[in-house]
Amino acid sequence: MRAVFSNVRLAGVVGVVPRNVSYFDDELANYSHDPANSRKLKQAMGYGEHRIATKGTTTSDLACFGLVKLFSEYGVNAQDIDAIFFVSQTPDYVLPATSAYIHGQFDFSKETYCVDINDGCCGYVKGLYEAAAFLQVTAAKRVLLIAGDVLSPRVSIHDRNSYPLIGDAATVTLLEKTVEASPLDIEIYYNGTGYDKLIIPAGGARSPGVETRARLETDEDGNKRSAEDLRMSGTDVFAFTQTVVPDFITSFLDRRALTPEGIDLFLLHQANAFILERIRMKLAVSKDKIPDQVIRKYGNSSSGTIPMSLACAHPAPGANVMACGFGVGLSWGAAMFKLEGLDFCAVVEY
Amino acid sequence: VLLLNIKGNIMGIANADERFLALIAGLEEILEATPGTLSGSSDFKSHPNWDSLAALSAMVYAEDIFKRFIDPSVFKASESIAELYSAVVEAG
Numbered sequence: 172m173r174a175v176f177s178n179v180r181l182a183g184v185v186g187v188v189p190r191n192v193s194y195f196d197d198e199l200a201n202y203s204h205d206p207a208n209s210r211k212l213k214q215a216m217g218y219g220e221h222r223i224a225t226k227g228t229t230t231s232d233l234a235c236f237g238l239v240k241l242f243s244e245y246g247v248n249a250q251d252i253d254a255i256f257f258v259s260q261t262p263d264y265v266l267p268a269t270s271a272y273i274h275g276q277f278d279f280s281k282e283t284y285c286v287d288i289n290d291g292c293c294g295y296v297k298g299l300y301e302a303a304a305f306l307q308v309t310a311a312k313r314v315l316l317i318a319g320d321v322l323s324p325r326v327s328i329h330d331r332n333s334y335p336l337i338g339d340a341a342t343v344t345l346l347e348k349t350v351e352a353s354p355l356d357i358e359i360y361y362n363g364t365g366y367d368k369l370i371i372p373a374g375g376a377r378s379p380g381v382e383t384r385a386r387l388e389t390d391e392d393g394n395k396r397s398a399e400d401l402r403m404s405g406t407d408v409f410a411f412t413q414t415v416v417p418d419f420i421t422s423f424l425d426r427r428a429l430t431p432e433g434i435d436l437f438l439l440h441q442a443n444a445f446i447l448e449r450i451r452m453k454l455a456v457s458k459d460k461i462p463d464q465v466i467r468k469y470g471n472s473s474s475g476t477i478p479m480s481l482a483c484a485h486p487a488p489g490a491n492v493m494a495c496g497f498g499v500g501l502s503w504g505a506a507m508f509k510l511e512g513l514d515f516c517a518v519v520e521y
Numbered sequence: 522v523l524l525l526n527i528k529g530n531i532m533g534i535a536n537a538d539e540r541f542l543a544l545i546a547g548l549e550e551i552l553e554a555t556p557g558t559l560s561g562s563s564d565f566k567s568h569p570n571w572d573s574l575a576a577l578s579a580m581v582y583a584e585d586i587f588k589r590f591i592d593p594s595v596f597k598a599s600e601s602i603a604e605l606y607s608a609v610v611e612a613g
Contacts, residue, residue: 208574332573405573407593409593410592414590
């Protein structure tokens with residue numbers, strides 16, 4: 172899918188992370204692996220610390236905290252919001268939609284359109300597409316794109332493959348319709364044959380039986396997890412990030428007669444620091460063009476890492492930005508735009 | 522970092538024999554085996570230090586040697602370093 176939207180501006184972004192910091196070194200005892208070996212993993216992947224929400228905290232709790240900031244400090248009026256797009260894999264309920272729950276927490280108009288999008292690593296790009304399309308074809312002027320996950324309750328603490336990398340966060344991006352915006356250029360792709368490379372097997376209609384799904388099982392690498400926990404095929408996902416993603420970025424730019432040098436900032440999904448470094452080497456761009464502080468400081472919040480990276484980087488007005496997400500689905504996509512300047516840009520603690 | 526530092530060993534590799542020897546040497550380093558203890562017939566995946574991190578390191582190292590990414594299934598299917606090398610060469 173390819174689309175170019177005009178008149179859509181990223182007006183501001185707020186990232187919300189839990190106050191609680193969890194350190195890799197403190198989690199070593201949870202794993203069955205040799206601690207010395209685990210420390211190598213820590214160094215290679217950039218696993219120092221991550222944010223883990225306290226029990227009972229949901230993605231919508233973090234998002235609503237961000238919305239309070241938006242409405243109380245950044246001059247945004249809930250009544251002026253025409254739509255809420257909630258991109259997450261961790262809804263509050265099976266039903267209703269979490270966007271509807273969020274709608275009920277503030278003074279939004281009853282005309283405000285609410286939609287949930289179940290997506291992860293490429294979810295922010297997908298959310299940008301949905302929000303921009305909505306702005307383009309309706310009379311809407313301002314929409315919210317909420318993206319992120321509180322995934323920690325769905326990842327086994329005994330899974331060294333996945334637990335060290337995840338971090339809980341929600342982000343709120345304000346998108347506005349304006350005639351002054353430069354094009355928002357988006358491509359998104361899927362390969363659904365890889366649906367099981369990143370999966371939580373239990374919890375949906377195709378769940379294993381209730382009597383077995385909570386049982387911890389040990390994989391060949393010594394990680395323990397149940398069917399209710401995130402299961403990542405590490406080598407297959409890594410292969411995906413090292414083959415499909417760099418070629419996609421290069422071809423995306425080729426199609427527009429651009430090279431990586433023409434991009435000021437690559438906001439890549441921050442899966443881990445090693446993946447980012449290998450992609451950076453393949454694109455042959457300087458380290459400052461592909462930030463990795465989100466994975467090092469906060470952890471991987473799925474659809475939240477790109478807007479978190481934007482909030483941390485706070486690029487100057489006029490910067491040529493490429494946001495690129497890749498992962499669960501399997502899916503990958505990019506959004507390219509010239510940043511017009513952000514009205515607000517912050518990371519706050521909940 | 523293990524994953525990146527071993528890259529230095531592959532500089533100047535020009536031919537198939539050198540690539541094969543470099544693959545053995547790289548796997549010895551990744552597995553922290555004594556140099557000279559692995560050979561083409563070695564079952565690298567049975568080594569006590571073979572784990573997910575070693576697998577990622579081997580994939581990256583092989584990519585740097587062969588100048589293309591080797592699918593994880595090739596590693597999974599190979600019983601020895603020689604088999605791995607042959608599979609990579611045959612895959613072209």
